[in-house]
Amino acid sequence: MPEPLLEAKHVRVHFDVRQGLLSRGQGQVRAVDDVSLQVASGETLGLVGESGCGKTTLGRALIRLIPTTGGVIRFGGEDITRMEGAVLRERRRHFQMIFQDPFTSLNPRCTVSDILGEPLDIHGLTPSPEARTERIRELLRGVGLDPQHAHRYPHEFSGGQRQRIGIARALAVEPRLIVCDEPVSALDVSVQAQVINLLQDLQQQRHLAYLFISHDLAVVEHLCHRIVVMYLGQVMESGPAADLCREPLHPYTKALVSAIPVVDPASKRPRIMLGGDVPSPIDPPSGCPFHPRCPVAETRCRTEKPVLRTVDGGGSVACHRV
Amino acid sequence: MPLLELRDLHIHFGATPAVDGVSLSLEEGRTLCLVGESGCGKSITALSIGRLLLMPPAHYPRGEILVDGRDVLRLRSRQLQSLRGGTVGYVFQEPGASLNPVLRVGTQIREALELHRPDSATEAEVLRLLRLVGIPAPESRIRDYPHQLSGGMAQRVMIAMGLASQPRLLVADEPTTALDVTVQAQIIELLQRLQGELGMAILLITHNLGLVTDIGDRVAVMYAGRIVEEGPATEILTRPRHPYTRALLRSVPELGRSSDRLAAIPGTVPSLGQWPAGCRFAPRCPEARPECGQRMPELKEISPGRTVRCPFSQDSEP
Ligand SMILES: Nc1ncnc2c1ncn2[C@@H]1O[C@H](COP(=O)(O)OP(=O)(O)O)[C@@H](O)[C@H]1O
Ligand SMILES: Nc1ncnc2c1ncn2[C@@H]1O[C@H](COP(=O)(O)OP(=O)(O)O)[C@@H](O)[C@H]1O
Ligand SMILES: [Mg+2]
Ligand SMILES: [Mg+2]
Numbered sequence: 255m256p257e258p259l260l261e262a263k264h265v266r267v268h269f270d271v272r273q274g275l276l277s278r279g280q281g282q283v284r285a286v287d288d289v290s291l292q293v294a295s296g297e298t299l300g301l302v303g304e305s306g307c308g309k310t311t312l313g314r315a316l317i318r319l320i321p322t323t324g325g326v327i328r329f330g331g332e333d334i335t336r337m338e339g340a341v342l343r344e345r346r347r348h349f350q351m352i353f354q355d356p357f358t359s360l361n362p363r364c365t366v367s368d369i370l371g372e373p374l375d376i377h378g379l380t381p382s383p384e385a386r387t388e389r390i391r392e393l394l395r396g397v398g399l400d401p402q403h404a405h406r407y408p409h410e411f412s413g414g415q416r417q418r419i420g421i422a423r424a425l426a427v428e429p430r431l432i433v434c435d436e437p438v439s440a441l442d443v444s445v446q447a448q449v450i451n452l453l454q455d456l457q458q459q460r461h462l463a464y465l466f467i468s469h470d471l472a473v474v475e476h477l478c479h480r481i482v483v484m485y486l487g488q489v490m491e492s493g494p495a496a497d498l499c500r501e502p503l504h505p506y507t508k509a510l511v512s513a514i515p516v517v518d519p520a521s522k523r524p525r526i527m528l529g530g531d532v533p534s535p536i537d538p539p540s541g542c543p544f545h546p547r548c549p550v551a552e553t554r555c556r557t558e559k560p561v562l563r564t565v566d567g568g569g570s571v572a573c574h575r576v
Numbered sequence: 577m578p579l580l581e582l583r584d585l586h587i588h589f590g591a592t593p594a595v596d597g598v599s600l601s602l603e604e605g606r607t608l609c610l611v612g613e614s615g616c617g618k619s620i621t622a623l624s625i626g627r628l629l630l631m632p633p634a635h636y637p638r639g640e641i642l643v644d645g646r647d648v649l650r651l652r653s654r655q656l657q658s659l660r661g662g663t664v665g666y667v668f669q670e671p672g673a674s675l676n677p678v679l680r681v682g683t684q685i686r687e688a689l690e691l692h693r694p695d696s697a698t699e700a701e702v703l704r705l706l707r708l709v710g711i712p713a714p715e716s717r718i719r720d721y722p723h724q725l726s727g728g729m730a731q732r733v734m735i736a737m738g739l740a741s742q743p744r745l746l747v748a749d750e751p752t753t754a755l756d757v758t759v760q761a762q763i764i765e766l767l768q769r770l771q772g773e774l775g776m777a778i779l780l781i782t783h784n785l786g787l788v789t790d791i792g793d794r795v796a797v798m799y800a801g802r803i804v805e806e807g808p809a810t811e812i813l814t815r816p817r818h819p820y821t822r823a824l825l826r827s828v829p830e831l832g833r834s835s836d837r838l839a840a841i842p843g844t845v846p847s848l849g850q851w852p853a854g855c856r857f858a859p860r861c862p863e864a865r866p867e868c869g870q871r872m873p874e875l876k877e878i879s880p881g882r883t884v885r886c887p888f889s890q891d892s893e894p
Contacts, residue, residue, distance in 0.1 A: 304756045305727060412844050413614070440754075442613045442783045444827040447840035454837070469756045472829040476838055499831050513761040515786030517828055519810045527765060528758045530712065531726045 257331070258292035259463050260316060260349075260431055265289050265325035267308070267315045267487075271536065281536045285311040287487035288325070293431065298457065298464040300478030300495065302471055302510065306532040308487040309467045313433040316465065317349040318342060330430075347377050350424035354436035356416035360408040366394070366419055367404040373426045393422040397452060414445035418452065425456065431463045438473060450477055471507075472514045475499045483507050486535055486543040489562055493569020503571045506544050542574070550575050577645055579604045579745055579777050580625065585639035587620055587629070592849045595621055596801040597639070602794075604744065607771065607778040609788045609809065611824065612798035615845040618781045621798070622747050625779075626660045627651070643745070661692040665743030667734050669750035674734060675722040681706075681733055682718025685740060692741035705736040708773075710766055728759035735766065739774070746770075749781045764790050785821075786828040789813060797821045800846055800856040803875060807882035817878065817889040819863045855886070863888065 267286040285308040293299045301309050314320045316327055318334060327335045334345060353359035360369060370390045373379075380386040391401035397418040408416055417437055424432050434453065438446040454477060456462060468474050474481055475495050482492040483506060491504040502508045505526075512526040530547055533539055539546050545555040555574055562572040578601040587595035595617045602608040610618050623629050625641055627648055641648040643663055651659060668674050676684055682702050689697040699718070706714035709732040722730060731751060738746055748767065752760035768791050771778055780791060788795055792809035797820060805818040816822045826839035843860045846852060852859055858868035865888065875885045 304758055414844065443786070443829070444613050444783070444824060444841040445844075447827045447829070447838035448842070450829075450838050451840055469758075470829070471757070472831050475831055476829055510758065511831060513758040514831055515757075515760075515784065515828065516789055517786050517813055517825055517830065519789050519813050521789075525761070527761060529762075531728060531759075 257294070258328075259295045259297075259330060260293040260465070261326075261328040262292070262312075262316055263290050263326045263328075265312065265315060265327065266323040267311050267320065268323040283535045284487050284538065285535060286315060289482075289484070289487070289489055290325075291482055291489075291492070293463050293465055295430065295463055296457065296461040297480070298466055298478045300474035300481040301465060301467045301484060302469065302474050302481055303484035303490075304469055304510075304532050306535070307484045308535070309484060310435055311487075312484070313351070313435050313465060313467050317346075317351060317431075317433055319351070343376075347427045348429050349431045349433070350427065350429040351433045351435065352417075352420050352424050352437045354439055356413050356420060356440065357408075359420055360416060360423075362408055365405050365407055366390075366399075369408075369419060370394075370404075370423055370426055373423060377427050379427065389426075393426055396425065396456070397422045412445075413441050414448055417441065417449050421449075421452065421456070425460075428460075429462070431465065433465045433467070435467045436469070437466075439468065439470070446473065453477060470514070471499060471510050483510065486532060486538055488543060489570075489572065490544065491569065491571045491573075493565075493567065493571075497567055498569060503565065503569070503576045504544075504573050505548050505550050505575070509547075509549075542572070578602055578642075579644060580608075580779065581640075581642040582621070582625075583640040583642065585621070585624065585641060586637050587617070587624055588635055588637055589633045589848065593851075594634075594801055594848050595624070598798070598801075598803055600796055600803065600806070602745070602777050602779060605771070605775045605777055606793045607780060607791055609780045609782060609792040609795045610798060611782055611785055611788065611795060613783055613824075613841070613845050615847070616798045617801045618798055619749055622666075622749050622779065622781055624648075625745075625747060626664050626666065627656055628660075628666075661741045663743060664745045664747060665738035665741055667731075667738040667746065667748040667751045669753050675730060677722050679721075680718065681720050681722065681725070685718075685733070685737055688737045688740040705739060706733070708739065708770070709733070709736045710762075711736075726759075727755050728762060731755060731759075731763055732766070735763075735770075739770070742774075743776055745777045745779065747779045747781075750783070751780075752787065753783070760787070761790075767791060784828065785813070785824045786830075797824070800851050802856065802885065803883075804857065804885045805883065806875075811882060817882075817884040818857075818886045819861045819889070820857045823860075823862070 265286055266288055269283040271281050271283055289312055303309055315322050367390055370393050374386055380389050390404055394401045399418055438449050466477055478495045481495050481498050483490045485506050490506045502511050509526045509528045528547055541557045542555045542560050545551040560572045560574045562570050564570045580602040582598055582600045585595055585598045612618055636649055685702045686697055703714045711717055711732050752763045788809055795809045795812040796806040797804050799820050805821045816825055823841045841860055854869040854871055855873055858864040873885050873887050875883050877883050
């Protein structure tokens with residue numbers, strides 16, 4: 255594997271929370287609990303898991319939007335874990351984020367031109383007003399929007415178009431990595447495909463790296479080179495995208511695969527119906543975090559936490575039964 | 577006699593048409609899936625069944641909505657009340673937005689019961705409904721507030737409320753759209769099970785044709801206020817005849833095709849008042865010909881129970 259652009263080692267993010275509405279006891283949410291991963295330049299790493307598994311928290315922590323409780327984050331070989339102030343602001347140019355909700359992530363009172371101009375101004379990227387205007391037009395063209403629409407407001411665009419504006423904003427500072435947090439989950443499937451194709455094209459043109467977060471393995475498989483499957487803040491399985499989706503090893507990954515709708519009515523793909531929800535990370539299950547919902551759990555899964563170990567083909571898995 | 581029948585239904589907002597001559601029918605105990613992208617008119621069609629659209633601006637210049645043979649558009653408010661609370665139950669997309677945030681879950685279901693079946697507005701019935709929709713330990717759940725529920729649990733509570741009136745028709749408008757894939761599968765399975773146990777008909781609305789495989793008897797595909805294709809689910813899924821249906825099918829991401837580029841549908845659904853002349857899908861259609869922009873094609877029956885609104889549709893695999 256080439257020198258990683260982003261490298262996370264044993265990253266933890268714990269939140270202190272009040273437990274219950276009335277009790278004054280303190281609890282701790284282990285939203286991210288000892289996660290290590292790497293993203294190479296120009297690569298897409300998929301981060302998959304159900305809601306509440308810690309994907310957003312991890313994505314934000316990795317680009318220093320929220321503080322970490324433990325572990326080390328390196329970007330381009332440099333330790334950014336505790337970086338602050340002007341230095342951090344300058345580094346931010348290189349790692350940007352796209353958000354899930356195209357309806358709330360854009361300021362409704364700003365025109366598209368304001369939205370795209372802001373990061374250009376913050377980082378002093380355009381020497382003159384003419385250059386700024388031209389750069390904004392170029393950004394809009396780059397994401398397939400009409401440059402004539404630069405003076406419009408977000409509500410004048412459809413969901414898919416708003417997501418393109420969010421992408422253009424992230425691209426404005428020419429980052430090397432974009433954390434994409436469920437950028438297509440709120441869109442129609444027909445529009446989802448447009449945005450995914452756009453992200454793929456941009457990656458090829460600009461050698462961008464993505465950390466792509468989603469709860470939908472089918473979407474992730476299309477875009478990602480490698481995939482990390484998370485459950486309750488921990489990595490259950492990781493590996494090359496095609497292998498992991500074709501032959502998932504971890505029972506949780508298998509369940510995620512089998513939940514994907516199949517169009518072909520003749521398909522006999524067996525369904526593994528996952529019962530219940532992701533348990534609360536305040537009071538996580540003992541042993542393997544997945545054991546209460548696991549169809550193949552045995553006694554030791556309840557007491558002994560499986561370690562993440564490497565398997566043939568470059569992946570790794572944390573399961574006693576594999 | 578079908579339980580639900582829409583005949584040439586027209587819905588306008590002011591002078592602007594939004595639904596433009598929709599005819600559909602749904603038999604007792606069966607499932608009809610109404611499929612199409614956002615903005616095609618699915619929700620307003622669904623809301624019209626219980627006459628839930630605010631009038632004005634909405635009005636119905638033409639057509640009939642027959643529920644159990646009675647024309648909903650002619651019902652007096654008393655009869656309308658019994659229709660909404662009796663025959664037809666609703667489940668909407670955003671459980672978070674539809675539940676009252678300051679009321680406990682049990683109280684809300686009980687209120688729904690008091691409205692529709694006052695004699696059964698008991699805690700025992702609330703618990704039975706929650707158990708029916710697969711909520712574990714309902715005794716402790718009834719004291720929860722909506723924000724304490726996960727998305728999937730909140731949607732189950734919504735379904736329990738939709739079932740409170742023991743409807744013969746459940747209208748489910750994108751009930752899984754905001755949910756995780758795993759939870760989507762659970763909710764679809766739940767609807768199927770409930771249909772088997774309670775024998776109700778389901779009108780399921782979705783933008784994702786992939787969901788239809790598991791639950792649909794029949795599928796109607798809607799585009800810009802009109803039905804473009806209708807027929808048995810398996811046939812629509814395996815041999816779609818309208819280019820729009822084919823495009824929708826191709827856009828569903830499937831596993832194991834990672835090397836292919838995803839097939840997006842270019843452009844967007846036209847806004848109200850901006851429907852193009854001729855076939856409304858023509859500007860986005862990969863198979864469009866010059867004549868498609870001239871005249872609106874008829875919805876033609878191509879085999880018994882199978883209609884398509886495209887004169888050039890060939891029979892092909894998606
Ligand atoms: N600021 C916070 N304070 C307390 N708990 C939090 C905070 N942010 C997230 N969490 C909790 O951390 C867990 C992981 O959340 P999140 O990262 O949003 O998951 P995902 O993105 O996979 O849905 C959840 O249980 C969530 O409630
Ligand atoms: N109250 C309303 N007034 C004006 N236009 C409306 C109203 N409600 C819906 N519409 C419009 O009607 C069209 C169909 O909407 P809808 O039925 O919600 O579509 P779908 O459910 O297929 O996404 C959309 O263009 C929408 O903007
Ligand atoms: Mg998230
Ligand atoms: Mg709708």
